Amino acid sequence: MGFFARLPAVTAVFVLLGSGHMAGAPAGNEAVAAMVAPESVEAGEPIQAAPRGAFGLRGQIVQGGVVIGAAPRGTTMLTFNGDPVTVARDGAFLIAFDRDAGPGAQLVATLENGSRIAETLSVAPRAWNISRLPTLPKYPVPTAEFQRLRPGELAQINGARRMQTDAEGWRQPFLWPVTGRISTRFGSQRIYAGEPGAYHSGVDVARPVGTVVIAPADGVVILATAKPFTLEGHLLMIDHGAGLNSAFMHLSRIDVTTGAHVRRGQPIGLVGATGRATGPHLHWGMKWRDARIDPLLLAGPMPAAE
Numbered sequence: 001m002g003f004f005a006r007l008p009a010v011t012a013v014f015v016l017l018g019s020g021h022m023a024g025a026p027a028g029n030e031a032v033a034a035m036v037a038p039e040s041v042e043a044g045e046p047i048q049a050a051p052r053g054a055f056g057l058r059g060q061i062v063q064g065g066v067v068i069g070a071a072p073r074g075t076t077m078l079t080f081n082g083d084p085v086t087v088a089r090d091g092a093f094l095i096a097f098d099r100d101a102g103p104g105a106q107l108v109a110t111l112e113n114g115s116r117i118a119e120t121l122s123v124a125p126r127a128w129n130i131s132r133l134p135t136l137p138k139y140p141v142p143t144a145e146f147q148r149l150r151p152g153e154l155a156q157i158n159g160a161r162r163m164q165t166d167a168e169g170w171r172q173p174f175l176w177p178v179t180g181r182i183s184t185r186f187g188s189q190r191i192y193a194g195e196p197g198a199y200h201s202g203v204d205v206a207r208p209v210g211t212v213v214i215a216p217a218d219g220v221v222i223l224a225t226a227k228p229f230t231l232e233g234h235l236l237m238i239d240h241g242a243g244l245n246s247a248f249m250h251l252s253r254i255d256v257t258t259g260a261h262v263r264r265g266q267p268i269g270l271v272g273a274t275g276r277a278t279g280p281h282l283h284w285g286m287k288w289r290d291a292r293i294d295p296l297l298l299a300g301p302m303p304a305a306e
């Protein structure tokens, strides 16, 4: 029994993702990530500053970065910038910092005895690759077909992101789904005649059509398009648990189905150029909750391509 055994179990939330999902798992027992319920925080409760390393944070506290920590012993609730954070039964948790996260962030653990431990994090800014173009149009003119199809596509993407699974890949060191030349980095942005376009929400790796894509970490498939989406093309989304998910775009083929558990390193599809892509490449985007994060910070330096 871990020291989280006394956590209230009533708030564990799981959404079944199709037949076979979580088969054989005793409900509420094998649940790995118990969602800690939000509680009202009494005003005036004294907060003690965390002793150095009280949250055992590992990772880079930077814009687009991901950090894994261990909640202090006796934690009954953990918040990050005021929002409850999922704490696993062994005390592990994951937080991440959006591409545009401000300089300050705060973790607060409420302990069994009602006292609270807080740690203020300073989020390092990144120097994003910004290019200024004087003339290019910001967006292509949307076609009637795009306007007809897009709402349904967005609904599928947003629905997938709302799913919670029993995936535990968030605890693993991440692999590159493909290796090769990085053609566009996360966070890159073009400014057209002074007007900023949307920044690049993932990392692009240029590889030929048909290159095998592997799962960077364990997870559960939350979206596998039956036909290519207008922008993302064939889109595969994998939940890694703890609010962390991956999206793989422009695939020529998807080899897994929604609800399937995938293992770190397992082939999941093939590189393509479907959707809005100027050439064959894999676009790998990652989100933690609503925060867009940089996959490179999880997968590390790109190894040499085979």
Ligand SMILES: [Zn+2]
Pocket: 184, 200, 202, 203, 204, 282, 283, 284
């Ligand atoms: Zn891309």
